[in-house]
Amino acid sequence: MKRVFISGTGNVGRNLIRLIQQYNTGVRITGLENRRGMISGDHLTNNDVDNFLKNPEKFGKNRERAEYDIFVDLRTASRDGRMELESYISEFQKGKNVVTANKSGLANYWPEIFQSCENENGNILYEATVAGGLPIFSTLRASCGYFKVRS
Numbered sequence: 001m002k003r004v005f006i007s008g009t010g011n012v013g014r015n016l017i018r019l020i021q022q023y024n025t026g027v028r029i030t031g032l033e034n035r036r037g038m039i040s041g042d043h044l045t046n047n048d049v050d051n052f053l054k055n056p057e058k059f060g061k062n063r064e065r066a067e068y069d070i071f072v073d074l075r076t077a078s079r080d081g082r083m084e085l086e087s088y089i090s091e092f093q094k095g096k097n098v099v100t101a102n103k104s105g106l107a108n109y110w111p112e113i114f115q116s117c118e119n120e121n122g123n124i125l126y127e128a129t130v131a132g133g134l135p136i137f138s139t140l141r142a143s144c145g146y147f148k149v150r151s
Helices: 011-022 046-054 082-093 103-119 136-144
Strands: 002-007 027-034 037-040 070-073 097-100 124-126
Touching (some): 011 027, 070 082
């Protein structure tokens, strides 16, 4: 069972949470945070998660996180990517893996992020989206088979 900490509970975050709750995915949510609050615990129930999504302010911004394996970054992108760079490096140093839909850090600090990932033996997974959420790379890969991008 993989334990995830999800940062960002907007539309993408809420849909991911719904999918994890709805299907037996082998993934357990052990923490959620957004700008207004945070909830964390080894045994969060669907009810705990739903209550957090309805009223995150009630939970405060406690920075103690329950154990997790994967940091999922679904936050609003920063302007310069610095927030993401610092966050990902910190996660790698703690032995965590990162999954992100956030392009700002990758666009602005690709070499630094991947060097840190490699130095700490971490993993980072990412996906670019267009057209209001269509995952372009995996869609092309699945639809077109092998192809070579030239520029």
